[in-house]
Amino acid sequence: xxxxxxxxxxxxxxxxxxxxxxxxxxxxxxxxxxxxxxxxxxxxxxxxxxxxxxxxxxxxxxxxxxxxxxxxxxxxxxxxxxxxxxxxxxxxxxxxxxxxxxxxxxxxxxxxxxxxxxxxxxxxxxxxxxxxxxxxxxxxxxxxxxxxxxxxxxxxxxxxxxxxxxxxxxxxxxxxxxxxxxxxxxxxxxxxxxxxxxxxxxxxxxxxxxxxxxxxxxxxxxxxxxxxxxxxxxxxxxxxxxxxxxxxxxxxxxxxxxxxxxxxxxxxxxxxxxxxxxxxxxxxxxxxxxxxxxxxxxxxxxxxxxxxxxxxxxxxxxxxxxxxxxxxxxxxxxxxxxxxxxxxxxxxxxxxxxxxxxxxxxxxxxxxxxxxxxxxxxxxxxxxxxxxxxxxxxxxxxxxxxxxxxxxxxxxxxxxxxxxxxxxxxxxxxxxxxxxxxxxxxxxxxxxxxxxxxxxxxxxxxxxxxxx
Amino acid sequence: xxxxxxxxxxxxxxxxxxxxxxxxxxxxxxxxxxxxxxxxxxxxxxxxxxxxxxxxxxxxxxxxxxxxxxxxxxxxxxxxxxxxxxxxxxxxxxxxxxxxxxxxxxxxxxxxxxxxxxxxxxxxxxxxxxxxxxxxxxxxxxxxxxxxxxxxxxxxxxxxxxxxxxxxxxxxxxxxxxxxxxxxxxxxxxxxxxxxxxxxxxxxxxxxxxxxxx
Ligand code: SF4
Numbered sequence: 001x002x003x004x005x006x007x008x009x010x011x012x013x014x015x016x017x018x019x020x021x022x023x024x025x026x027x028x029x030x031x032x033x034x035x036x037x038x039x040x041x042x043x044x045x046x047x048x049x050x051x052x053x054x055x056x057x058x059x060x061x062x063x064x065x066x067x068x069x070x071x072x073x074x075x076x077x078x079x080x081x082x083x084x085x086x087x088x089x090x091x092x093x094x095x096x097x098x099x100x101x102x103x104x105x106x107x108x109x110x111x112x113x114x115x116x117x118x119x120x121x122x123x124x125x126x127x128x129x130x131x132x133x134x135x136x137x138x139x140x141x142x143x144x145x146x147x148x149x150x151x152x153x154x155x156x157x158x159x160x161x162x163x164x165x166x167x168x169x170x171x172x173x174x175x176x177x178x179x180x181x182x183x184x185x186x187x188x189x190x191x192x193x194x195x196x197x198x199x200x201x202x203x204x205x206x207x208x209x210x211x212x213x214x215x216x217x218x219x220x221x222x223x224x225x226x227x228x229x230x231x232x233x234x235x236x237x238x239x240x241x242x243x244x245x246x247x248x249x250x251x252x253x254x255x256x257x258x259x260x261x262x263x264x265x266x267x268x269x270x271x272x273x274x275x276x277x278x279x280x281x282x283x284x285x286x287x288x289x290x291x292x293x294x295x296x297x298x299x300x301x302x303x304x305x306x307x308x309x310x311x312x313x314x315x316x317x318x319x320x321x322x323x324x325x326x327x328x329x330x331x332x333x334x335x336x337x338x339x340x341x342x343x344x345x346x347x348x349x350x351x352x353x354x355x356x357x358x359x360x361x362x363x364x365x366x367x368x369x370x371x372x373x374x375x376x377x378x379x380x381x382x383x384x385x386x387x388x389x390x391x392x393x394x395x396x397x398x399x400x401x402x403x404x405x406x407x408x409x410x411x412x413x414x415x416x417x418x419x420x421x422x423x424x425x426x427x428x429x430x431x432x433x434x435x436x437x438x439x440x441x442x443x444x445x446x447x448x449x450x451x452x453x454x455x456x457x458x459x460x461x462x463x464x465x466x467x468x
Numbered sequence: 469x470x471x472x473x474x475x476x477x478x479x480x481x482x483x484x485x486x487x488x489x490x491x492x493x494x495x496x497x498x499x500x501x502x503x504x505x506x507x508x509x510x511x512x513x514x515x516x517x518x519x520x521x522x523x524x525x526x527x528x529x530x531x532x533x534x535x536x537x538x539x540x541x542x543x544x545x546x547x548x549x550x551x552x553x554x555x556x557x558x559x560x561x562x563x564x565x566x567x568x569x570x571x572x573x574x575x576x577x578x579x580x581x582x583x584x585x586x587x588x589x590x591x592x593x594x595x596x597x598x599x600x601x602x603x604x605x606x607x608x609x610x611x612x613x614x615x616x617x618x619x620x621x622x623x624x625x626x627x628x629x630x631x632x633x634x635x636x637x638x639x640x641x642x643x644x645x646x647x648x649x650x651x652x653x654x655x656x657x658x659x660x661x662x663x664x665x666x667x668x669x670x671x672x673x674x675x676x677x678x679x680x681x682x
Contacts, residue, residue, distance in 0.1 A: 028664050045501040055497035063493030065480045078647045084473040136670060137661035153661060160662055180662040184670050191671065196577045212644055222615070222657035222672025229611045230577055240476065245494045247644050251637035252497070254652070265519065266597035266654035269672060271611075274647035279574070280610035281649060291476045299483035 008354040012329040021149065021157045021326045028156045029317040035263025036314060036368070042265070043255070052252045054372040057308035060243050064298065067210040067243045068289060074213030078275025080285040085237075088118025091288050095120065095202055095235050096127045098286060102199040102233055104129075108191075110217065110227040111135035112204025113151065113311060114239050114290055116333040117346075120202065131202065132194055134223035136187050143170040149327035151313040151335070152261060157326065191223065201227035201282070205238040206310070207253060208287070211246045215287065216272040218257055228271050233284035240289050241307035253310065256370035260312035293346035302381045306341045308371045313338075315365035315375060321358055330355065337365035341378040349382070353390045356382040503638075505596060505631020512595045513626045513682055519598025523655020524668060525676035535623065538679045539587065540564040546619050546675065548584035554609030561587065561623070571613050580612060585619030586673075591643070591650075592628045594636045599654045600624060600678065601636060603643045611649055620673040622653075626682040 040046050060067055072082045085091035099107050107124065109115065109131045121131040121142070133142040137155035141148055144166050148154030155163075160178040167173055167186050176182060206218045215236055217224045228234055244253065250272075258267040276285050298304050316322050316336030327335035332343040332352070340359055344352040356379050365375040507515055517527045530538040539561055543551065551565045555572035562568045569575065569583055580586075589607030590600045600622055602608045607623075614620055630636050640650060657672030668674060 024663070031664055043502075048498070048501040052497040052499060052501055055495070059493065059495050059497070062484065062487050062491070064484065065477050066493040068477065068480070084471070084476050086472045086475060090472060134671070135661075136659045140661070153664065155661055156664070163662055180665040181667050183662055184659055184667045188670055192581065195671070196581060213647070214644055214650075220657070221659045221670035223670065225611070225615050225651065226671050229615055240480070247641055248637060249497075251503075251634040252501070254637070255633050262660075264654070265522075266594075266599045266652065268523070268654050268656065268658050270650075270652035272644070272650040272652075274644065274649070277604065277647060277649050280604055281612070289476070291479065295476065295479035295483050298480060301486050304483075 008329060008331070008352075008358045011331055012325040012358070020159065021328075022324065024156050024159065025149070025326050026323055028150065028153055029323050032152070032263050033317045036260060036317070037263075039259045039263055039265055043259070049252055049255055050370055050372050053256050053310075053370055054308065056244060056249045056252060057310075057371050058305075060245055061241060061298070061304055061307050064240060064243065067245055068240060070210040071208055071213065071243050072289075074210065075208075075215075075275055075285075075287050076213075078213045080213065080275035080287055083286060083288045085288050085290045085292070087292050088120070088123065088290075091118055091237050091290050091292075092120055092123035092127070094286065094288050095200075095237070096124060096129055098233055098235050098284075099124075099129050099200050104199050106130045106132060106194070106198050107200045107202050107235075108132050108134050108194050108198045108227055108231065109138075109201065110203045110219065110224045111138045111154075112202075112237065113333055114204045114237050115202060116148070118237070118290070118292060120237070132191070132198070134191050134194070134227060135219075136184060136221060136223075139187055139191070140166065143167075147328055148333060149335070150316060151311060151327075151338075152316075154327075157328075191226075195223075195226040195230050199232040201231040201234050203227055203234065203236045205236050205242055206257065207244045207250070208238050208242050209244050209247050209249070212274055214247060214250075214272050214274045216250070216270060218254075218261075218267050218270045220262065220268045222269055225269050225271050228273060229281050231282055233286070234282040235286040235288060237288045237290055240291060240294050241309075257310055257312055260310075260314040260368065260370040293348075296348070297342070297345040300345065300385075303341070303345050303378060303385075305373050305378060306338070306345060308373050309338050309342065310371055311338075312370055314368040314370065318364040318368050320360060320362065320364070325358075330358065337375045337379075338373075341373075341375055341382060344382055344386070349386050350390050353386045356386060501634075502632060503634040505635065507595060507631050510682075512629045512631055513680060515631075516593055516595040516598060516624075516629050517678075517680055519595065520600075520655070520678050521598075523598055523658075523676075525598075525655045525678055528677065528679045530679060530681055532681055535679065535681060536560050536564045539621065539623075542621050542677045542679065543585070546585065546677075548619055550583045551621075552580060552583045552586045552613055552617055554588060554607060554613060557587065557589075557607055571609050574610070575613075577612065577616060580616035583617050585621060586614055586617040587621045588614050588623070590622055590624050590628065592630055592636060592639055593624045594631075594633060595629050596632050597654060599636070599652050601640065602651045602653065603640060603648045605643065605648070611651060614651070615672060618669075618673055619675045619677070620653075621677045621679065623679045623681060626680060629680075 140155040149157045164178040205215045208215045322336040330339045340355045361376045549566040552569045591603040656676045659670045
């Protein structure tokens with residue numbers, strides 16, 4: 001899955017035209033939002049849990065080196081093998097090696113953002129290994145050669161008729177209605193043979209406990225359980241920020257995550273395993289600790305809060321910008337508010353300089369974030385960094401230029417009045433139905449992302465002067 | 469050439485140079501959230517049964533002496549004859565199964581795929597969330613056993629029901645420190661991936677029957 005690097009405003013405009021996407025997305029976000037609110041209100045200690053969650057993650061991140069070394073020790077003691085991967089290519093190579101050692105040209109895979117981030121499937125394909133997605137939505141996306149639009153329900157932009165056609169074509173099933181139950185059954189039958197036969201599985205993890213070496217996957221369908229239980233070997237690719245200091249911290253995370261994510265008191269299945277258990281599950285376990293840009297995020301004392309994210313997707317479901325543009329506009333596997341703060345930091349600000357502006361700073365994301373990441377603060381901080389750093393590299397940000405021109409005008413009453421008079425004359429070809437949608441020259445950056453009120457025929461100042 | 473490990477750790481340390489050297493790692497967070505449930509005894513059992521039922525699993529309340537009857541009736545309701553069991557299940561339970569298939573020596577995944585269901589006990593259960601936890605201990609067998617068959621019948625004893633998630637994590641800690649694998653089960657497998665319509669049962673057991681013994 002790879003994204004063309006269209007900046008957010010351009011991609012958003014394209015996605016806004018897709019009404020199917022918008023209708024589906026609005027239904028999804030509204031439904032999940034309502035469910036979340038109901039199960040969160042059940043817990044009188046929700047705010048205290050959030051604060052505990054925040055503090056656990058803050059400690060994990062501020063002392064990441066120590067926790068990682070401890071995790072490595074614990075997993076090794078429990079019979080697992082720990083690998084470190086600087087980037088995606090190194091992680092992919094480790095998976096490929098394990099597959100080859102087991103003589104397999106297929107691996108089964110449970111949905112994981114980290115593996116999507118490093119484009120594991122494409123990387124393995126280049127090495128002659130097929131990665132089979134086992135999550136229903138991921139399977140749909142894989143078969144359709146499509147891209148995820150939501151962290152939690154990635155195929156939400158597809159409707160059942162499309163999915164039926166896809167399964168007919170790709171899985172060779174002729175008699176098939178578009179009843180979701182029947183479609184799920186087709187996926188079950190297709191994947192069951194894979195679960196029973198493919199010797200190597202790849203997973204991500206929702207957490208890895210430094211104290212005991214426990215690694216956990218939180219899921220709904222049971223494909224995660226299949227992948228971490230049935231194959232001979234399991235490779236888990238885990239971002240270094242996923243470490244939790246103590247086993248006890250699970251009592252906080254296992255309450256925060258399901259309620260924030262799917263709006264359930266608990267998700268159907270959570271698997272927790274520690275290295276290798278004789279006679280139970282894979283007898284070979286590889287834990288791949290992935291950097292891939294995370295240490296860049298860590299180096300920004302404010303920006304590093306983005307690494308606290310537990311990928312619940314609650315911030316997506318409340319975001320007015322996300323609800324309208326959808327996940328594809330962010331051109332990253334991390335969409336919505338979390339994507340707006342994480343993607344530019346992971347890839348480098350110059351790769352995604354418009355994303356920190358993909359927000360109205362309304363603060364809804366902060367309100368729902370189970371680990372209290374102050375997303376608006378991070379957005380503003382990153383906007384500042386983009387203006388300072390990207391611009392100084394000789395690629396002026398259009399909005400920054402517009403802002404600076406504007407600041408010069410505002411700095412002098414004389415220049416301001418002159419600009420208003422000039423503007424009133426100059427704007428008439430631009431204003432349409434009481435709005436300016438496109439400014440000329442370097443000012444175009446301002447209207448690329450918003451419409452603007454034209455200057456009124458008479459300003460307050462002129463009216464006041466007239467009355468004196 | 470430095471190893472990836474050394475390089476990543478060095479990058480992490482360099483990135484964290486603003487963190488005071490004397491700030492200790494592993495500071496305990498405030499744990500002023502609820503660590504124990506206000507419910508007890510019968511209330512716990514009732515709450516657990518309600519919450520399991522919310523997930524559209526079937527709950528069957530019974531007494532110690534009537535476990536075999538409950539097993540017999542549940543099997544009959546699903547027409548399940550060949551049922552896999554861990555080797556340490558009580559004989560009175562196994563006796564109710566028309567064709568018990570004991571996981572000893574270990575059954576192959578294909579064998580497990582061919583049975584009608586599986587019968588196990590549980591390590592504990594959580595009332596607040598309607599969750600069953602398996603830790604590979606007594607009467608539970610290995611993970612594949614309770615995963616591959618399409619019907620899971622799980623016997624939960626009332627005295628093993630705790631109120632909250634923190635109580636469960638505390639009780640599971642000694643086992644987890646020994647490296648026992650844990651499976652938290654809250655209802656049957658489910659997906660909402662197609663138009664957000666909930667479908668019970670994708671890859672894990674599509675039907676979950678819980679027999680609660682008070
Ligand atoms: S930023 Fe917070 S709300 Fe958004 S996905 Fe991450 S943890 Fe959830």
